[in-house]
Amino acid sequence: MTNAIDMHSATRVFGRTTALDGVSFSVPEGSICGLLGRNGAGKTTIMSIIAGQDRPTSGRVEVLGHRPFENESVLSRVSFVRDNQRYPDNYQLRHVLRIAPEFAPNWNEDVAAELAEGFRIPTRTDIKKFSRGQLSSVAIILGLASRAAVTLLDEPYLGLDVTARALFHDMLLRDYTAHPRTVLLSTHLIEESERLFDRVVVIDRGRVRIDSDVDDARELAFTLSGTTAAVDQLAQRHTVLRSHTVSGLKSVTVLGTADEAVRADADGLGARLAPASLQDLVAAFGEEGSGSIEEGARA
């Protein structure tokens, strides 16, 4: 399988901050990959490097087989949607839609029109007066209607209402199925977005913690919840990634797959056992001290 995106040991240092610390991962062509992690984990830095807007301090990145920085033939096939997208003063949606095809060779007017209507974007209001959610809607239109070979969506949901988010998901899946491309999407709305993902990359403090097929990622850990005594007893034999206690009830996320013996023990102690969600995993790998189990948890 060919990779659309390949990062090899990419490090990015800003003054005293190491934003990326030896990041390596790949995104296969024709897949949707979730890029997940806590605030400041390094997601936007990764996307900026893939989009050729920044360069790693060391290491390298290849997009569609070539280095993206100052490489027009690659960049014309990449669409990067970020939350702080700027538009010229006095631009309205119709102006953006008029010039967008010049930058996006595969631009599709029908996708743009359907989204603009569904998002209820005002057509005669200057974009600088738009609400946060309306700005996100414009960015999503640019990202999806571009039908770029590589689409980078950096937290596209800011301010979007629940109907708009559902419209975005449906259109992404529908248009992606009809016109396969590679999508890398970063978000903090993990539960809502996980049905989109084929793959998932979890970043914490500039390092890759999980790089995996989404189904395999769910096998990496499970949660146990019940009385503190029962959960403590069950958790003894496992590496605990995360622990949470509320009014005498405890929930732990532990590394590994729950086998029959673990299930029987949990049943016997009246504890509940469930697969870890992606949200559990991101939270677990973002806990202080989780770095010590990094190698064990990498796919």
Ligand SMILES: Nc1ncnc2c1ncn2[C@@H]1O[C@H](COP(=O)(O)OP(=O)(O)OP(=O)(O)O)[C@@H](O)[C@H]1O
């Ligand atoms: N231009 C810059 N100068 C200095 N530090 C920077 C710069 N860009 C990013 N950083 C730092 O690099 C780290 C990673 O930032 P980045 O924006 O990539 O995180 P993120 O995962 O996108 O976060 P969020 O989810 O909050 O958007 C942070 O500590 C941030 O402060």
